[in-house]
Amino acid sequence: MRTGDGQAALTVRGLTKRFGRxxxxxxxxxxxxxxxxxxLVGPNGAGKTTTLSMATGLLRPDAGTVEVLGxxxxxxxxxxxxxxxxxxxxxxxxxxxxxTELVTYAGLLRGMERPVVAxxxxxxxxxxxxADAGSMLVVxxxxxxxxxxxxACALVHAPRLLVLDEPFEAVDPVSASTIRQILSGYxxxxxxxxxxxxxxxxxxxxxxxxxxxxxxxxxxxxxxxEVRAGASLEERFVDLVxxxxxxxxxxxxxxxxxx
Amino acid sequence: MVAxxxxxxxxxxxxxxxxxxxxxxxxxxxxxYALGVVGLVASGLVALRFSPDVGLARSVVTVLGSAVxxxxxxxPVLLSGxxxxxxxVRFATFAVPRRQLLAGMLAAALVGIPGVVVSILALTTxxxxxxSPQAVAVALVAAVVGVLTCxxxxxxxxxxxxxxxxxxxxxxxxxxxxxxxxxxxxxGSGWIGEQASxxxxxxxxxxxxxxxxxxxxxAAPADVATGSLGTGLLRLALAVLVLVLLLALWxxxxxxxxxxxxxxxxxxxxxxxxxxxxxxxxxTPTGAVAARELTYWRxxxxxxxxIGMIPLLPLVLLVPAAGxxxxxxxxxxxxxxYLLGWxxxxxxxxxxTAFWLHVGTGVPGRADRLGxxxxxAVLGAVLVPGYAVLSSALSGRWSMxxxxxxxxxxxxxxxxxxxxxxxxxxxxxxxxAGESPFSAPPGAMGVxxxxxxxxxxAVTLLSAxxxxxxxxxxxxxxxxxxxxxxxxxxxxTACVLVGVRSGAAIYDRRAPDLLSDLARIR
Numbered sequence: 001m002r003t004g005d006g007q008a009a010l011t012v013r014g015l016t017k018r019f020g021r022x023x024x025x026x027x028x029x030x031x032x033x034x035x036x037x038x039x040l041v042g043p044n045g046a047g048k049t050t051t052l053s054m055a056t057g058l059l060r061p062d063a064g065t066v067e068v069l070g071x072x073x074x075x076x077x078x079x080x081x082x083x084x085x086x087x088x089x090x091x092x093x094x095x096x097x098x099x100t101e102l103v104t105y106a107g108l109l110r111g112m113e114r115p116v117v118a119x120x121x122x123x124x125x126x127x128x129x130x131a132d133a134g135s136m137l138v139v140x141x142x143x144x145x146x147x148x149x150x151x152a153c154a155l156v157h158a159p160r161l162l163v164l165d166e167p168f169e170a171v172d173p174v175s176a177s178t179i180r181q182i183l184s185g186y187x188x189x190x191x192x193x194x195x196x197x198x199x200x201x202x203x204x205x206x207x208x209x210x211x212x213x214x215x216x217x218x219x220x221x222x223x224x225x226e227v228r229a230g231a232s233l234e235e236r237f238v239d240l241v242x243x244x245x246x247x248x249x250x251x252x253x254x255x256x257x258x259x
Numbered sequence: 260m261v262a263x264x265x266x267x268x269x270x271x272x273x274x275x276x277x278x279x280x281x282x283x284x285x286x287x288x289x290x291x292y293a294l295g296v297v298g299l300v301a302s303g304l305v306a307l308r309f310s311p312d313v314g315l316a317r318s319v320v321t322v323l324g325s326a327v328x329x330x331x332x333x334x335p336v337l338l339s340g341x342x343x344x345x346x347x348v349r350f351a352t353f354a355v356p357r358r359q360l361l362a363g364m365l366a367a368a369l370v371g372i373p374g375v376v377v378s379i380l381a382l383t384t385x386x387x388x389x390x391s392p393q394a395v396a397v398a399l400v401a402a403v404v405g406v407l408t409c410x411x412x413x414x415x416x417x418x419x420x421x422x423x424x425x426x427x428x429x430x431x432x433x434x435x436x437x438x439x440x441x442x443x444x445x446x447g448s449g450w451i452g453e454q455a456s457x458x459x460x461x462x463x464x465x466x467x468x469x470x471x472x473x474x475x476x477x478a479a480p481a482d483v484a485t486g487s488l489g490t491g492l493l494r495l496a497l498a499v500l501v502l503v504l505l506l507a508l509w510x511x512x513x514x515x516x517x518x519x520x521x522x523x524x525x526x527x528x529x530x531x532x533x534x535x536x537x538x539x540x541x542x543t544p545t546g547a548v549a550a551r552e553l554t555y556w557r558x559x560x561x562x563x564x565x566i567g568m569i570p571l572l573p574l575v576l577l578v579p580a581a582g583x584x585x586x587x588x589x590x591x592x593x594x595x596x597y598l599l600g601w602x603x604x605x606x607x608x609x610x611x612t613a614f615w616l617h618v619g620t621g622v623p624g625r626a627d628r629l630g631x632x633x634x635x636a637v638l639g640a641v642l643v644p645g646y647a648v649l650s651s652a653l654s655g656r657w658s659m660x661x662x663x664x665x666x667x668x669x670x671x672x673x674x675x676x677x678x679x680x681x682x683x684x685x686x687x688x689x690x691x692a693g694e695s696p697f698s699a700p701p702g703a704m705g706v707x708x709x710x711x712x713x714x715x716x717a718v719t720l721l722s723a724x725x726x727x728x729x730x731x732x733x734x735x736x737x738x739x740x741x742x743x744x745x746x747x748x749x750x751x752t753a754c755v756l757v758g759v760r761s762g763a764a765i766y767d768r769r770a771p772d773l774l775s776d777l778a779r780i781r
Contacts (some may be wrong), residue, residue, distance in 0.1 A: 058618055060771045081621035088619070091612040091778070094551060096558040105547055118534065127638040135533075137558070139655045143336030153616070 008067070009034040009161045010055060015064035017050050017216075024050045026216035029065070032161075032209070034069075037187045038194040039207035039224070043241055047216040048196040049089055053166045056086045068161055082110070085159035087150050089166040089196075095139035099130050099149045102138055105188035106153035117156065124152040129178055143170035151179060155186075162186065164195040168202060180206060200234040200258075214241045260355060261650040264363035268370045293372050301383045308387050315385055318465040324384075324405060325468040327377060331409040332416050357517065361510060365715035365728065370409045381406045388480040397491055398480035404498050405476035411505045418512035427542025469494070472501045544622050548630025552606075556634065561609060562689060569598045570638075573646055580653070589733070592647040592667030593726075599639045600674015604714040606631050608686035612778050618770045624763030628679045632759075636675070643667035662740030664734035665725050665747035672751025673721035676758025681714045683765040686773065688780040721754055722747075 010032035017025040025047040032038045042048050053059035055066050057073045057080065066073040071080040094102060100121055107117030125131050128148040133141065138149055147167060154162060162183070168176050183193050197203050203210055204224060210233065211221040219240045220227050222230075228236045286505045300323075307316040355363075368374060381402035388398040469478030482491030523650035536550035573591040580588045607614065617627055647663040687707045719726075728743035766773070 056328055056619060057468065057621070058615055058771060058774060060775070078621050081619065084619075086615075086619040088615055090614045094610070094613045094616065095556075096555055098535070100533060101535050101537055101554065104537045105551055106616060106620060108537060108542055108547035109544050109616065109622050114538075117542070118538075120533075 006032055008032060009036070009069055010163075010194060011065075011067040012051070012055060013065050015051060015054055015066065016062045017047075017054060017059065018062055022215055025054070025061075028213070028216060028218055028219060030211060030221070034192055035187065035190055036192055036209045037183070037207045037220065038192070039203035039210040040194060040196040040199060040213060041198070041203055041210060041237060042196075042213035044198075048213055049165055050216075051213070052163055052194075056084055056088075056163050057081055058088060058091075059084070063180045082157070083160045085154035085157065085162045087147075087162075087164040087167055089156045089169070093138055093146065093150060093153075095141075095146075096137060098135050098137055099125060099141070099152075100134040102149060103152045103156055107156040110157045112157060118158050120158075121152070121227075124155060125149075127178075127182060128152055129175065142172060144172050144175045147171050147173055148179065151182075155182075160191060162191060162193045162195075163206050164193065166197060167195050168197060168199065200232070200237055204228065204233040211241060212237055212240050260359035261363040261366045264360075264367040265370055268367040275319060289372060293376050297376050297379055300380055304380070304383045304387045308389060312771040313481070313485050317469075317478065318461040320384055320387060320481065320494060321465040321469050321474045321478045322461060324381075325471070325473040327380075328405070328409050328412065328473045328477075331373075332412040332415070333378075347540070355508065357513060361506070361513065364414065365407070365410055365461075368414060369406075375676040377409055378406050384477075386482065388484050390484045393488060394480050394484040397483045397495060401476045401479045401495055401498065404495070404502055406726045407501050408472075408498070408505065411502065411509055414736075415505055415509045415512065418509060418516055429608075434613060440508040442662060450541040472498075475501060544626035545630045545633070548617075548622070548627055552631055552632045555609075559609075565602065566638075569595065569602065570642055572598060585654045585656075586733070589656065589659055589663055591650040592643050592663045593670055593729070595642045595646050596639065596667035596669070596671035599635055599642065600671040600678065601714055601718050602677035603635055603675060604681040605687060605689060605710070606678070607682045607773065608689045608777065608780070610777065611691055613772070614774055614777055618774050624683070624766030624770070625759065627766055628762045629683075632675050632679070635712065639671045643671055658737050659732060659740060661731045661744040665740065665743035665745075666722070668744070669722035669725035669747035669751050670718060672747075673754040674718045676754030676756075677714055677717045677721065679762030680765065681710065681717075683762045683769060683773065685710050686776055686780065714771075722750070725750060 008031050010030070010221075012028060012030040015025055015028045015030075016023075028047070028051055030051075039053070040048050050059065054061040054064075055068075055073065057077060061074070064123065068080045068083050071083065073080040094105065097105060103121040103124060104117055107121065108114065122131075122134075127135050128151065130145060130148055130152070133145060138146060147170065151164070151167060154164070162181075167179060167183075171179065183195075187193055195207075207224055209222065210224050210227050212219045212227065220236070224233065227233065231239075304320070307319060369378065380400075384402055385395050385398040388394040465474070465478070468474035469481075474493050479491045479494035479498060482488070482494060536553045537547060540546040540550040540553075552618070556566050573594045576587045576590050610617075644664060644667075647660055647667055650663060651657045651660045685706070687710050689717060725743050725747045728739045728746065731739035732743060
């Protein structure tokens with residue numbers, strides 16, 4: 001039974017969140033088409049993490065609705081969460097577990113059968129280049145390895161929608177390329193990915209759809225080509241969000257060419 | 260540089276007081292307490308001057324001095340990261356000559372309550388030894404050497420801890436081991452206190468310690484006061500040698516810390532255990548939560564300390580029992596039951612924000628609640644009957660066995676029930692994973708105390724009928740013990756059922772809000 005838009009993997013309507021006096025997310029609307037590779041970009045403090053947290057059931061919104069493939073995240077919670085894989089930003093992991101244990105834990109918590117979990121855990125760690133680090137504690141992982149093991153946790157139950165908050169932050173180029181390949185393959189086989197990032201270049205190359213968010217609202221949305229309208233995504237972004245400060249002749253003392 | 264670092268320490272002290280009123284009150288209380296201790300000990304030291312028995316003065320000063328010196332070495336291990344001001348790594352990017360840094364950090368370490376207290380007491384020993392001019396002179400030098408040794412030891416143990424234990428595991432193991440040592444010391448202190456009244460034992464302890472690095476400086480003036488000037492000067496010379504060696508050691512550690520400031524985590528690659536407990540416990544969400552909890556018992560210093568301490572704590576009751584009041588022994592099973600059950604009431608907070616995995620995967624509240632309780636329940640099923648039998652055997656009152664068992668079971672199970680509800684309602688701040696298990700997050704005393712008291716009262720109230728019957732049985736009515744046992748099983752099971760059910764309902768409703776709470780108190 002589907003109540004929402006049959007074409008959307010994620011539908012967000014009027015999502016609002018206030019922290020004290022700060023309005024972090026301001027009646028935000030978003031439609032992520034099924035099978036799309038969706039980029040969410042915005043400056044620091046734009047409300048990206050808050051939006052994605054509310055979309056995945058980690059943070060209770062003040063107002064608004066979120067539907068994943070027709071299931072309301074905040075009403076039909078159990079079904080919706082089964083369909084989503086999450087990689088949050090800024091939250092810890094159970095890092096006293098080894099990589100193998102952590103991914104196994106994520107699978108078992110979702111009620112999967114143990115043999116299936118064991119097989120997928122091994123495959124995921126292998127694909128992400130963590131096979132050798134499976135028995136190492138996650139607390140001793142590098143930042144990039146931590147992102148990769150968190151991604152494995154998000155993938156282990158074969159979700160239909162992947163919500164990734166800054167999946168490429170602190171990830172080295174080799175790992176990033178691995179992650180990109182896995183995500184592209186996932187989208188080709190019918191999955192949907194929404195990720196947030198600071199790196200415009202990466203979003204422009206990787207994603208087919210994009211939304212530019214600033215001050216808790218969507219400023220522009222559509223396919224990447226529609227949004228960038230001939231310019232580069234970065235230029236459009238700076239235009240929409242309000243450009244940076246022109247440094248001009250300031251900081252002159254920093255330009256020491258004397259020696 | 261010395262002045263800079265002392266000034267830095269003073270401003271940090273002042274600013275920390277400015278942060279909150281409770282902290283100021285705490286600081287004032289600590290200062291008053293320290294003042295009281297100083298007054299008491301100092302007047303004792305002065306009184307020793309007039310004691311006709313020089314041997315007593317020697318024993319007391321040597322043993323006390325050695326204990327204090329040991330304390331300066333051990334306490335920084337327990338409270339790792341207690342004095343971040345003096346973390347040499349923070350000075351790595353400033354080009355400060357090492358010798359100046361060394362002197363400055365020594366001086367700064369003396370600023371603060373412990374440094375001042377030790378300095379005052381050490382100087383007071385010159386009064387104790389004012390039996391001859393030579394003794395006073397040696398005592399003065401020895402006091403300075405002794406205090407510097409204390410301070411250097413604390414620096415060595417701090418730097419050594421971060422140098423030897425660059426790996427997280429090394430630091431945490433040291434911290435947990437220190438904690439267990441602390442408990443063992445508490446247990447042993449009862450015995451030592453009893454023996455301390457025997458002066459001959461104190462005397463032999465003092466003559467032993469007097470030749471160890473801990474006691475050299477403190478024992479030196481006693482020799483001079485009793486006329487053996489040569490021995491005294493030898494001890495003093497050795498004490499200076501120890502200090503010089505310690506300074507050299509610290510210098511080496513400091514250099515290593517400054518040259519390699521990045522804490523490189525040793526890749527601890529344990530043997531491949533596969534999925535560990537996750538492969539052995541039932542492959543369900545409940546089993547997985549239990550497996551995670553069990554794994555943490557071994558790997559997280561905070562759990563290691565709690566799980567190491569609680570089974571040992573009832574042994575404290577052996578101390579009054581040895582003094583003749585055997586009734587105390589009967590408290591063992593109830594105490595361990597209470598601590599295990601009630602102790603679960605803030606388990607969720609130890610997850611920190613890692614709890615998102617439970618929220619994101621939509622774990623049912625029932626699985627979360629039951630899984631957390633399971634490992635402790637197994638521990639309780641061993642410890643409560645074990646202590647009940649032990650206390651009966653030691654006290655010889657086998658008629659109390661059913662009542663004791665009942666009281667332990669009732670407290671354990673009602674604790675589980677209360678904890679299931681409380682931990683879903685109000686998690687309060689705990690040290691984060693990797694911090695010292697003994698550090699207290701600032702500014703959380705109020706809520707911590709309130710939740711602990713409410714949970715404790717609830718557990719006591721729920722098991723009150725059983726505890727009343729326990730008292731009746733203690734009075735000699737054997738039937739009451741059996742009634743207590745049956746009632747404990749019935750009442751306890753009901754508590755767990757109702758507690759887990761309502762705890763699960765609250766959890767299912769509030770899981771995301773709990774995550775927000777955990778993120779905020781972090």
